[in-house]
Amino acid sequence: MSPTDPGAGGGRPADVFSAPVHDGAPLLTVSGLRKSFGDNQVLRSIDLSMARGDVVTLVGPSGSGKTTVLRCLNGLEVPDGGAVDVAGELHLDFASPLSRRQVAALRDRSAMVFQHYHLFPHMTVLQNVIEGPVQVQGRRRDDVVPEAEAMLARVGLADKRDSYPVELSGGQQQRVGIVRALALRPQLLLFDEPTSALDPELVGDVLTVMKELADEGWTMLIVTHELAFAREVADQVVFMDEGYVVEHGDPDVVLREPREERTRQFVRRLLSPF
Amino acid sequence: MHIDWHLVSTSLWPLVRGALIGTIPLALASFAIGLVIALVVALMRLSRRSLVSAVARAYISVIRGTPQLVQLFVIFYGLPSVGVTLSPWPSAIIAFSLNVGGYAAEVIRASILSVPKGQWEAAHTIGMSHRQALRRIILPQAARVSVPPLSNTFISLVKDTSLASLILVPELFRRGQEIAAYSQAFLPVYIEAAVVYWVVCLFLSAAQSRVEKRLDRYVAH
Numbered sequence: 001m002s003p004t005d006p007g008a009g010g011g012r013p014a015d016v017f018s019a020p021v022h023d024g025a026p027l028l029t030v031s032g033l034r035k036s037f038g039d040n041q042v043l044r045s046i047d048l049s050m051a052r053g054d055v056v057t058l059v060g061p062s063g064s065g066k067t068t069v070l071r072c073l074n075g076l077e078v079p080d081g082g083a084v085d086v087a088g089e090l091h092l093d094f095a096s097p098l099s100r101r102q103v104a105a106l107r108d109r110s111a112m113v114f115q116h117y118h119l120f121p122h123m124t125v126l127q128n129v130i131e132g133p134v135q136v137q138g139r140r141r142d143d144v145v146p147e148a149e150a151m152l153a154r155v156g157l158a159d160k161r162d163s164y165p166v167e168l169s170g171g172q173q174q175r176v177g178i179v180r181a182l183a184l185r186p187q188l189l190l191f192d193e194p195t196s197a198l199d200p201e202l203v204g205d206v207l208t209v210m211k212e213l214a215d216e217g218w219t220m221l222i223v224t225h226e227l228a229f230a231r232e233v234a235d236q237v238v239f240m241d242e243g244y245v246v247e248h249g250d251p252d253v254v255l256r257e258p259r260e261e262r263t264r265q266f267v268r269r270l271l272s273p274f
Numbered sequence: 275m276h277i278d279w280h281l282v283s284t285s286l287w288p289l290v291r292g293a294l295i296g297t298i299p300l301a302l303a304s305f306a307i308g309l310v311i312a313l314v315v316a317l318m319r320l321s322r323r324s325l326v327s328a329v330a331r332a333y334i335s336v337i338r339g340t341p342q343l344v345q346l347f348v349i350f351y352g353l354p355s356v357g358v359t360l361s362p363w364p365s366a367i368i369a370f371s372l373n374v375g376g377y378a379a380e381v382i383r384a385s386i387l388s389v390p391k392g393q394w395e396a397a398h399t400i401g402m403s404h405r406q407a408l409r410r411i412i413l414p415q416a417a418r419v420s421v422p423p424l425s426n427t428f429i430s431l432v433k434d435t436s437l438a439s440l441i442l443v444p445e446l447f448r449r450g451q452e453i454a455a456y457s458q459a460f461l462p463v464y465i466e467a468a469v470v471y472w473v474v475c476l477f478l479s480a481a482q483s484r485v486e487k488r489l490d491r492y493v494a495h
């Protein structure tokens with residue numbers, strides 16, 4: 001992929017405000033993904049598939065490897081085995097060692113929203129958003145800035161354009177984190193517990209933005225403990241435990257009438273923690 | 275004790291002049307070159323290649339484990355015996371730069387390590403290479419962290435340049451020695467020289483706290 005051709009088209013809406021693209025074409029297929037840290041086999045064999053425009057929530061007990069799955073899909077970790085296919089255009093087989101270029105290609109297709117935002121503290125909100133498109137993708141600043149401003153306005157942060165991250169609340173920082181990811185025009189948005197670090201009263205703003213993105217047709221893989229959000233927004237819930245996908249499917253089924261005992265226990269514990 | 279105030283007032287300008295054309299330029303040049311050396315050494319020290327990192331570690335160890343005065347003498351009085359003869363100024367700038375390079379390398383390395391790992395990851399996630407992440411995301415944040423310790427390094431350097439008097443650089447303290455030897459008024463002249471150093475350092479400390487206040491604006495508390 002050339003640096004001036006980010007995102008490579010398909011799977012993302014033409015612009016942030018456009019209609020959903022639910023054409024059902026497969027966007028992401030993960031098969032047999034494996035990853036160990038030393039003796040700790042975190043991902044034993046993960047299978048996952050998403051269609052274009054799908055919203056999938058990944059749930060599971062703490063330590064079950066949810067973050068690791070996202071990190072593998074964003075090239076922050078290199079899996080030990082398995083394969084990932086993105087849009088039928090990029091196919092990576094981790095059985096053999098991959099070049100840095102191949103990992104970079106995977107990263108170009110996806111963008112990550114972190115639990116703790118990880119905004120760049122020495123840059124203003126606008127600079128945070130345009131850094132990737134301008135510095136990495138080589139797009140013209142004059143093209144990117146109006147787009148970034150529109151996206152910031154869209155998430156209610158037009159007036160924070162020139163603020164520094166320290167001057168923002170957690171909810172505002174996370175919305176900037178989301179806009180920073182969107183600005184890369186990825187085919188796949190990855191969210192790692194985007195609301196877990198937020199004060200309860202700020203969670204709603206971020207979930208609202210995420211729901212709107214889902215409605216606009218973005219393809220999203222979300223790790224979250226917000227079951228109400230999962231039920232309302234997700235097309236599919238994937239329940240992971242001990243390195244495997246235990247159960248996946250329609251949120252109403254997986255979260256209300258799970259087939260597996262482990263899923264049942266997990267859901268029960270989330271709904272009534274004590 | 276009788277103080278010769280006339281001597282004190284006539285020697286003030288030569289001392290200040292020694293600071294302006296000797297001490298301060300020597301410190302500034304050595305600090306600038308030393309920072310470049312330090313950045314390179316710090317990055318080498320952080321390298322995953324063990325040979326590269328070992329070379330950097332050895333350099334830092336030698337610089338920090340030997341006296342500045344000995345380093346100066348090796349360069350100015352020692353090197354001529356292997357055919358490398360340098361005049362006082364270049365000798366002093368080389369010696370002090372190498373010295374700053376060793377000390378500041380550790381400061382810069384620590385500042386780079388102090389930037390949270392999440393910043394590297396965020397940089398990578400927007401597609402940056404290692405080098406881009408370092409230049410655009412990590413080093414600007416590390417620079418902020420390293421301002422206070424590097425300011426201290428600079429202030430120490432200003433005082434340490436007095437050692438250059440021993441290799442004949444016409445800086446503040448050498449002027450003081452000349453005046454003292456000529457007038458035999460050692461105590462007032464050396465105290466006067468000390469006062470000039472002190473005033474220079476007061477200015478630097480004031481500048482340091484202003485810079486720190488400005489940088490503080492964007493840092494979480």
Ligand SMILES: Nc1ncnc2c1ncn2[C@@H]1O[C@H](COP(=O)(O)OP(=O)(O)O)[C@@H](O)[C@H]1O
Pocket residue numbers: 037040042060061062063064065066067068069
């Ligand atoms: N970089 C790493 N090095 C070593 N162990 C890791 C690393 N990242 C994650 N782990 C381990 O992998 C397991 C799964 O972690 P994680 O993917 O963060 O789970 P989750 O997000 O579901 O809570 C944990 O046991 C964690 O300690």
Ligand SMILES: [Mg+2]
Pocket residue numbers: 066067068192193
């Ligand atoms: Mg996690």
